Amino acid sequence: MKFYLRKIAFYLVAFFFAITINFAIPRMMPGNPVDSLIDRLASKGGSIAPETREAIQSMLGSSDAPLIEQYFEYIKNIFTGNWGVSVTYFPTQVTECIATALPWTVALVGCTTVISFIIQQLLGIAAGWRHGKRFDNIVSPTATVFQSVPYFWLALIFIWLFAKTLGIFPLSGGYNYRQATIGFSWEFISSALYYACLPALAILCSSLGAGVIGMRNMMVSTLGEDYITVAEAKGLSPRRIKYGYAARNAILPSFSGFGTALGHVVGGSLLTEQVFSYPGIGQMMLQAVQGNDYALLQGLFLIITITVLVVNFIVDLLYGIVDPRTRVQD
Helix, strand or coil: CHHHHHHHHHHHHHHHHHHHHHHHHHHHCCCCHHHHHHHHHHCCCCCCCHHHHHHHHHHHCCCCCCHHHHHHHHHHHHHHCCCCECCCCCCCEHHHHHHHHHHHHHHHHHHHHHHHHHHHHHHHHHHHHCCCCHHHHHHHHHHHHHHHCCHHHHHHHHHHHHHHHCCCCCCCCCCCCCCCCCCCCHHHHHHHHHHHHHHHHHHHHHHHHHHHHHHHHHHHHHCCCHHHHHHHHCCCCHHHHHHHHHHHHHHHHHHHHHHHHHHCCCCCCHHHHHHCCCCCHHHHHHHHHHCCCHHHHHHHHHHHHHHHHHHHHHHHHHHHHHCCHHHHHC
């Protein structure tokens, strides 16, 4: 019980520091969201009255109050769901903006991360179990190649090959807006899946390398442990030794890495969405930075913070169940 209470206390403190940094960073950026919106409105013609400026300032929550007052107001708004109005998508609420973009990112990057982790472990276990043999000699160099190629270049190569040259997948976008509208219809779901194939393939191939090599090396190291020799001496089947002894212990470091990768799903999609012009949190974050959209930035960072902390908390708890030694050591 003490193990779990310590974990809860640690993540509560981490959450407090994270939201404090989230409050400070946008206010350290140059520019003012009110000025950005007023300039945008003024560029369409007409002058902005002082009363209009005050109304916009009040709506955006950008006040001239002392920072300490702004901070406590910010804390209150976090828990009441009043995250403000977006400058970039004015006058839409920040929560509505995030609710629109978040499913795209989670569906693409989240599902691909889970699939990638499963494939990494299976290939790594098989290569480590057969280290030095033909399967290992094929998988390990291939994984090293994918690991060494930057994701940006790999994505461009995939676009050129599968979209431009072969025409198998579309160049960009999240779905075919000419043939489908967003909703729970087969036309939209099939279109969204089709458009997600190419970016998902790029993410999958780019992330496979390091995971496969890491799991393969851990398997090779684990196979040299004394308890593996004892298991072989007892006459246990190779399958039981492979999965029940070697893989179970070799996967523990990868399990922690998977928690980190899954926690960064929401914030790690910027490059993917830029290269493939895919709708999601990454695109929205870039637009918020360019438009000095404090409210939207804070909302996005808050979602990323909560995701990272919650996922890592769950992984820590599961890690304690998978390897009880960590509870004793902690």
